[in-house]
Amino acid sequence: MSEGRDGAVGSGEGQSRDTGAGQGAGEGMVDGMVVEPDPHGRRPGSTDVARLAGVSQKTVSRVFNGERYVTEEVRERVLDAARRLGYRPNRAARALKLERNHRIGVVSLGSALFGPSSLLVSLERAARNTGYALSIVNTIEGARGSIAEAAQSLLSEGVDAIVLSEPIDEGEAPLRVDVPVLTIGRAPSVVAPVVLTVLEEEGGDLAGSAVRHLLSLGHVTVHHLAGPQRWWASQGRLESWRRALESARAPVPVPLEGDWTPESGYRLGHELARDGEVTAVFAANDDMAIGLIRALVETGRRVPDDVSVVGFDDIPVAAYLTPPLTTVRPDNALLAEVGLRRLLDQLKNPGCSPAAFPASMYQLMVRESTAPPPDRRDRGVPRMA
Amino acid sequence: MSEGRDGAVGSGEGQSRDTGAGQGAGEGMVDGMVVEPDPHGRRPGSTDVARLAGVSQKTVSRVFNGERYVTEEVRERVLDAARRLGYRPNRAARALKLERNHRIGVVSLGSALFGPSSLLVSLERAARNTGYALSIVNTIEGARGSIAEAAQSLLSEGVDAIVLSEPIDEGEAPLRVDVPVLTIGRAPSVVAPVVLTVLEEEGGDLAGSAVRHLLSLGHVTVHHLAGPQRWWASQGRLESWRRALESARAPVPVPLEGDWTPESGYRLGHELARDGEVTAVFAANDDMAIGLIRALVETGRRVPDDVSVVGFDDIPVAAYLTPPLTTVRPDNALLAEVGLRRLLDQLKNPGCSPAAFPASMYQLMVRESTAPPPDRRDRGVPRMA
DNA sequence: CACGCGAATGTGAACGCTCACAATTCGCGG
DNA sequence: CCGCGAATTGTGAGCGTTCACATTCGCGTG
Numbered sequence: 038m039s040e041g042r043d044g045a046v047g048s049g050e051g052q053s054r055d056t057g058a059g060q061g062a063g064e065g066m067v068d069g070m071v072v073e074p075d076p077h078g079r080r081p082g083s084t085d086v087a088r089l090a091g092v093s094q095k096t097v098s099r100v101f102n103g104e105r106y107v108t109e110e111v112r113e114r115v116l117d118a119a120r121r122l123g124y125r126p127n128r129a130a131r132a133l134k135l136e137r138n139h140r141i142g143v144v145s146l147g148s149a150l151f152g153p154s155s156l157l158v159s160l161e162r163a164a165r166n167t168g169y170a171l172s173i174v175n176t177i178e179g180a181r182g183s184i185a186e187a188a189q190s191l192l193s194e195g196v197d198a199i200v201l202s203e204p205i206d207e208g209e210a211p212l213r214v215d216v217p218v219l220t221i222g223r224a225p226s227v228v229a230p231v232v233l234t235v236l237e238e239e240g241g242d243l244a245g246s247a248v249r250h251l252l253s254l255g256h257v258t259v260h261h262l263a264g265p266q267r268w269w270a271s272q273g274r275l276e277s278w279r280r281a282l283e284s285a286r287a288p289v290p291v292p293l294e295g296d297w298t299p300e301s302g303y304r305l306g307h308e309l310a311r312d313g314e315v316t317a318v319f320a321a322n323d324d325m326a327i328g329l330i331r332a333l334v335e336t337g338r339r340v341p342d343d344v345s346v347v348g349f350d351d352i353p354v355a356a357y358l359t360p361p362l363t364t365v366r367p368d369n370a371l372l373a374e375v376g377l378r379r380l381l382d383q384l385k386n387p388g389c390s391p392a393a394f395p396a397s398m399y400q401l402m403v404r405e406s407t408a409p410p411p412d413r414r415d416r417g418v419p420r421m422a
Numbered sequence: 423m424s425e426g427r428d429g430a431v432g433s434g435e436g437q438s439r440d441t442g443a444g445q446g447a448g449e450g451m452v453d454g455m456v457v458e459p460d461p462h463g464r465r466p467g468s469t470d471v472a473r474l475a476g477v478s479q480k481t482v483s484r485v486f487n488g489e490r491y492v493t494e495e496v497r498e499r500v501l502d503a504a505r506r507l508g509y510r511p512n513r514a515a516r517a518l519k520l521e522r523n524h525r526i527g528v529v530s531l532g533s534a535l536f537g538p539s540s541l542l543v544s545l546e547r548a549a550r551n552t553g554y555a556l557s558i559v560n561t562i563e564g565a566r567g568s569i570a571e572a573a574q575s576l577l578s579e580g581v582d583a584i585v586l587s588e589p590i591d592e593g594e595a596p597l598r599v600d601v602p603v604l605t606i607g608r609a610p611s612v613v614a615p616v617v618l619t620v621l622e623e624e625g626g627d628l629a630g631s632a633v634r635h636l637l638s639l640g641h642v643t644v645h646h647l648a649g650p651q652r653w654w655a656s657q658g659r660l661e662s663w664r665r666a667l668e669s670a671r672a673p674v675p676v677p678l679e680g681d682w683t684p685e686s687g688y689r690l691g692h693e694l695a696r697d698g699e700v701t702a703v704f705a706a707n708d709d710m711a712i713g714l715i716r717a718l719v720e721t722g723r724r725v726p727d728d729v730s731v732v733g734f735d736d737i738p739v740a741a742y743l744t745p746p747l748t749t750v751r752p753d754n755a756l757l758a759e760v761g762l763r764r765l766l767d768q769l770k771n772p773g774c775s776p777a778a779f780p781a782s783m784y785q786l787m788v789r790e791s792t793a794p795p796p797d798r799r800d801r802g803v804p805r806m807a
Numbered sequence: 808c809a810c811g812c813g814a815a816t817g818t819g820a821a822c823g824c825t826c827a828c829a830a831t832t833c834g835c836g837g
Numbered sequence: 838c839c840g841c842g843a844a845t846t847g848t849g850a851g852c853g854t855t856c857a858c859a860t861t862c863g864c865g866t867g
Contacts, residue, residue: 083823095825099845128578130824133512134823151536195513299742327739331742331744334744354739480855514853515852812865816861820856825851828847834842
């Protein structure tokens with residue numbers, strides 16, 4: 038087996054400042070891997086592995102990159118040596134050389150809102166499945182230029198691409214970066230080598246099912262409690278609501294604008310409650326829907342008997358509220374997955390066409406916060422024309 | 423918006439074999455900074471800046487690290503050159519040389535639960551305020567060894583430290599890593615150079631106020647709907663509940679174990695409802711409390727008239743439920759901040775004693791899901807002995 | 808005026824890795 | 838036995854930074 042080669046190593050040691058001598062001394066077991074006492078308290082590098090395995094440093098590199106042209110025997114020896122030393126390749130060095138990081142940056146809002154959170158979780162999972170790491174930078178909502186700042190910070194970390202999650206329209210100079218960008222939801226203006234987008238609308242008509250559900254129950258129209266219009270997500274839901282009404286030839290009331298919080302739903306709910314005509318409301322998220330319901334209840338309107346309410350998100354507790362909330366459940370995991378796939382396809386294979394959307398992303402969860410409007414209830418459920 | 427640039431790339435070709443495409447920063451204005459056409463289609467490095475500014479590369483480094491001994495005039499010149507080139511220091515190179523990354527890794531559960539999410543957001547903010555970047559790896563609950571795996575993955579990214587957020591007890595071989603570790607909540611067994619902890623209990627007695635509140639309303643005892651006991655957080659809440667009962671000499675009922683979801687609260691709520699003695703329940707999170715309330719309502723028990731319920735977390739909608747939920751509000755931001763401070767102090771100044779906890783972290787939000795027990799209501803609010 | 812000292816700047820060697828390009832080996836047909 | 842290509846392994850040059858160590862410069866002091 039190992040024919041002389043050990044002789045060859047001994048000679049060339051010009052550079053050995055840190056390389057102690059060939060110590061074979063004490064060693065401790067850690068979890069099945071032997072840790073050789075580090076020569077100088079340094080983490081082992083590929084050269085250390087190479088020395089121990091009696092091969093060149095390059096060969097170690099080959100083994101760890103799964104390149105061809107390594108005999109099984111050598112590979113074994115290298116892997117074994119690596120295990121003994123507790124070696125892990127140094128990503129920084131690799132990134133330095135390769136000029137890419139296998140890391141993508143996410144600009145997100147620092148919020149614990151259910152929608153954004155679950156999107157983030159899904160993004161992480163999707164990224165990790167494809168071998169990418171995620172860097173997350175949160176912007177502070179309302180701080181001007183914070184998206185650009187966040188993007189810069191990611192760029193200096195050397196991310197290969199940037200994802201703008203839940204982008205909001207900061208109404209500023211376009212964001213300019215030199216890596217591919219994926220925006221989830223409609224894009225604010227971005228200048229980059231590649232700009233990709235996954236639109237929420239791609240996965241179906243968002244609010245359409247909610248609106249049609251309410252109309253088919255006999256409501257004359259559906260009011261809308263919108264999210265902050267600087268969020269593209271809010272705009273999408275609003276538009277979808279409007280379109281659904283228009284295509285059903287129902288009147289389109291003036292939408293109210295909240296800020297995602299139950300407080301805002303509550304406040305606007307009191308306004309809505311003053312209008313006796315209101316029998317159905319679609320809220321842009323569940324939190325606002327809940328605030329809204331509370332306001333209605335407090336002003337003596339029953340839900341769903343007097344007013345029907347539909348939310349958006351299907352937060353975990355939605356089914357357990359009183360009354361259980363009818364709501365639209367988006368498939369954030371799917372959204373994240375498709376978006377990331379488009380981005381990564383583009384990264385490794387510039388110019389290819391974006392992956393199509395596989396399936397519908399929205400599901401209306403009909404529960405008990407919706408019912409026929411009061412003047413019709415006794416007549417049963419009528420149909421829309 | 424629109425596509426990025428495209429032309430302009432034509433010239434450089436030599437080096438672009440591995441780098442996807444040569445689509446580095448092209449020419450043009452970037453956010454007010456002039457980008458000189460790249461000499462070789464490469465991102466500018468400090469040497470380029472140095473050349474342009476007519477100084478040595480080292481001086482550029484000095485400027486960007488805010489070292490002393492740089493004349494104002496030179497600094498200006500360097501900064502100006504850097505701006506012109508659109509230079510950003512390369513973190514990978516720095517990390518390579520420094521052997522640290524200014525990056526800390528977080529092992530978290532991939533969940534959109536409110537508690538963990540808001541903790542994560544707080545961690546990110548705290549980290550960024552101190553110049554650290556965060557890498558987040560989610561574990562999959564229930565997958566064996568996933569914490570160790572996640573930690574390894576962070577390690578190979580070269581993080582300077584690891585935070586175990588919301589750790590769960592996987593009952594496995596101790597986690598062994600070679601960077602400092604911070605565990606938020608009680609630690610599973612970890613072997614590392616430094617192991618720090620922030621306990622939730624440090625910030626107050628968690629559930630104590632909730633239990634005392636209920637007892638003082640006249641309830642004989644308080645039942646507990648616990649979280650999954652593999653989570654240290656659940657154990658803390660359970661213990662705190664038990665201690666509070668014991669120190670009030672109230673009987674300690676057998677706790678029920680849920681899994682954080684409203685479903686589990688609902689299911690266990692039905693069990694609880696069978697026991698006519700139950701007049702007060704403390705749930706380990708709001709979601710379960712909501713499921714519980716639903717179950718109670720369905721079985722004809724009124725909340726709070728027949729049964730009082732207290733939750734934990736104070737999720738945004740808690741105040742807008744019917745009835746508004748009395749709950750314990752933890753200060754996750756504070757928790758994250760103190761924890762991170764301890765970690766960073768330790769990193770830059772090994773051996774110093776951990777920062778103390780500045781303030782109480784729990785606040786009982788008394789709302790309308792709690793009231794005196796049914797048999798006493800008419801007699802007004804009695805006092806505990 | 809030499810000397811010294813501190814302020815300001817430059818030098819060259821790593822850091823751990825990958826890549827283009829040898830260099831070595833092996834099998835085998837001519 | 839030579840040679841040639843394919844399979845394997847080695848070599849050396851950086852990638853952009855930082856660091857220890859010069860080096861230069863300006864100027865007050867003996």
